[in-house]
Amino acid sequence: MPRVSGTKTGRNAELGLLALAMIIVAIYAAIVESNQLDKVTSTFWVPAALLSALFLGLHTVVRFVAPYADPVLIPAVALLNGLGIGFLRRLDIGDALGKKLDPPGIFGGLGGRQLAWTLISLILASVLLVIIRDHKVVSRYAYTLGLAGIVLVMIPAILPASISEINGARLWIRVGPLSLQPGEFAKIALVSFFAYYLVRKREVLSLASRRFLGLDFPRGRDLGPVVTVWLLSLLVLVFEKDLGTALLYFGLFVVTLYVATERASWLIIGLLLFFGGVYVAYLLGAAIGGPFANFYDRASVWLHPFDQENYFREFGSSYQLVQSLLGLGTGGLFGSGPGNGSPRFVPEVQTDFIFAGMGEEIGLFGLSALLVCYLLIVERGLRAALGVRDSFGKLVAGGLAFTLGLQVFVILGGITGLIPLTGQTTPFLSAGGSSLMANWLLIAMLLRISDASRSPVTGGPANQPGPKQPPVQLHGAMTEVIKP
Amino acid sequence: MPEFVLTVARFGFLILLWIFVFTVVGVIRKDLFAGVRTKSIVATPRGVGGVMAPGRPAAKAKRGKTARQLVVTAGQLAGTRITLGEAPITIGRAEDSTLVITDDFASARHARLVPREGQWFVEDLGSTNGTYLDRGKVSGPTPVPLGVPIRIGRTSLELRP
Numbered sequence: 001m002p003r004v005s006g007t008k009t010g011r012n013a014e015l016g017l018l019a020l021a022m023i024i025v026a027i028y029a030a031i032v033e034s035n036q037l038d039k040v041t042s043t044f045w046v047p048a049a050l051l052s053a054l055f056l057g058l059h060t061v062v063r064f065v066a067p068y069a070d071p072v073l074i075p076a077v078a079l080l081n082g083l084g085i086g087f088l089r090r091l092d093i094g095d096a097l098g099k100k101l102d103p104p105g106i107f108g109g110l111g112g113r114q115l116a117w118t119l120i121s122l123i124l125a126s127v128l129l130v131i132i133r134d135h136k137v138v139s140r141y142a143y144t145l146g147l148a149g150i151v152l153v154m155i156p157a158i159l160p161a162s163i164s165e166i167n168g169a170r171l172w173i174r175v176g177p178l179s180l181q182p183g184e185f186a187k188i189a190l191v192s193f194f195a196y197y198l199v200r201k202r203e204v205l206s207l208a209s210r211r212f213l214g215l216d217f218p219r220g221r222d223l224g225p226v227v228t229v230w231l232l233s234l235l236v237l238v239f240e241k242d243l244g245t246a247l248l249y250f251g252l253f254v255v256t257l258y259v260a261t262e263r264a265s266w267l268i269i270g271l272l273l274f275f276g277g278v279y280v281a282y283l284l285g286a287a288i289g290g291p292f293a294n295f296y297d298r299a300s301v302w303l304h305p306f307d308q309e310n311y312f313r314e315f316g317s318s319y320q321l322v323q324s325l326l327g328l329g330t331g332g333l334f335g336s337g338p339g340n341g342s343p344r345f346v347p348e349v350q351t352d353f354i355f356a357g358m359g360e361e362i363g364l365f366g367l368s369a370l371l372v373c374y375l376l377i378v379e380r381g382l383r384a385a386l387g388v389r390d391s392f393g394k395l396v397a398g399g400l401a402f403t404l405g406l407q408v409f410v411i412l413g414g415i416t417g418l419i420p421l422t423g424q425t426t427p428f429l430s431a432g433g434s435s436l437m438a439n440w441l442l443i444a445m446l447l448r449i450s451d452a453s454r455s456p457v458t459g460g461p462a463n464q465p466g467p468k469q470p471p472v473q474l475h476g477a478m479t480e481v482i483k484p
Numbered sequence: 485m486p487e488f489v490l491t492v493a494r495f496g497f498l499i500l501l502w503i504f505v506f507t508v509v510g511v512i513r514k515d516l517f518a519g520v521r522t523k524s525i526v527a528t529p530r531g532v533g534g535v536m537a538p539g540r541p542a543a544k545a546k547r548g549k550t551a552r553q554l555v556v557t558a559g560q561l562a563g564t565r566i567t568l569g570e571a572p573i574t575i576g577r578a579e580d581s582t583l584v585i586t587d588d589f590a591s592a593r594h595a596r597l598v599p600r601e602g603q604w605f606v607e608d609l610g611s612t613n614g615t616y617l618d619r620g621k622v623s624g625p626t627p628v629p630l631g632v633p634i635r636i637g638r639t640s641l642e643l644r645p
Contacts, residue, residue: 013511017504017507017511020507023500024497024501024504027493027500028497030493031490031494031497034485034489034490038485072511072512136584139579199586202586203586203588262560334494334495335494335498337491337493337494338494340494362497362498362501363498365498366498366501369498369501369504373504376505376508376512386563386564387564387565388564389564389566389582390579390583390584394561454567455567456567
């Protein structure tokens, strides 16, 4: 694509920010080692340098295939990803010290595995950017993607529990040592499908409506797809025992619907349906148990985490949540310093509770910086949605950005006790390949759309020869009155 | 390691995190508030084209400047801005249009904006419901002054400097 002179691509800014992010990651590693080992080893910089090389690779790919992509997305995500790896390595060192062993090598342990997953994720993201040169192409496969998304969500519910169940939630496909979380990938497929469906249907949804209590309510028959998705997400909730995923998919659909139709009534209907459904599930769990019992337990753990009964329960106790709250409390405003806390008190600190572990060490001050990074990533996604020139792109970018934000809210709300705890990964920080790959693919899609939205218009099929004659009619041209 | 160094490192790291955040905000500051541009910023500075009379329409004051952006001011794509280059811009429902409008009143290939010697011309491509420049229907290539709305179905577009 030929460059138009005078338009900034922002690529150099991206490179600069990326360098700053990697310096921060290296410094984090150095502080961790000095706190834990009482010295800085000569190889502390190696993970940061490897990451820099990986991100430099992605940056180069973006320079060639998406030159106008948003300059902020990659550095912000790189910082989160890098600090995630740094924290996992900190856990490795801590575990090794606890067993009086030498710390594992750069490629060993959780940190090393996460480094490998990052490599794979970045390759996938680059491939997506190279293959999909125009995001509108995706809309051709919308129904295929929609079907694939539903199948991906449903697979763990159908598979026997021995393959799909980990810690009481059926979200996985376990093959030997590898475990995949197909639901993570379903997000992107479902967003594309919803966007395509709503671009087609939005006239009907936004024009045919009844006014009631000052709000425009859609007709009953137009509610069909929303109710279907609602039921589907409640089924996920009941059979996979996962409130977070259900909330994620339902919120995603309601918000794309809201963006497409510009009607606040959808948001209200959506929230009422969701909270109504959850409340009924809670009451059912209290009354009859059965498939709803797990949900009732989680809600009561959330409401009374410090209750003796909840704390000492055999299965699904509030121990994890209490440890997370205590950890965050110990960290206080500025934290105990990277490498100085005791994150291993919190079970699953490497995945779902990584924010609790990091929060203990970097404190509220550091955590809010990370949260602002997430906020900026979401903002850039919404900005790309505003700027792009076709409705499908708008809905996809808006939906993906919102999903990322909602996922951070769901897990962070869970570990801080704001909402019932659900098993969601923290995007880019948590250990785990599926989450990292899916979220990097999501970022690649946002990069692609932001490239389309920021690039100046050049060439393309619009470049037909114009009429040779100079225009005769000057209709509408302004006449200027020159005053003495 | 001395305690002092560790404390400095601990707080230095937190400050560095925030420096990163503010650098990022600095990079995107320009279009963070791009949506809230007021009329007064767009208007010609005083002394460029003589003293401006109060109440003079902004569109007249801006004549003679080149258009750099096409902004969608109303309709489903409202808020979208296209940085203008040398190439023509097609508007319509067809997927390969520069600006893809999903509007019941728009045709597949509805209208086209063509630059000629620094001036943009709007041209209707035989649409069913017509293209309007301000209030007049466009029947041939018509020059588009800055700030004058081009209406296609429920969508409204403007050239901005």
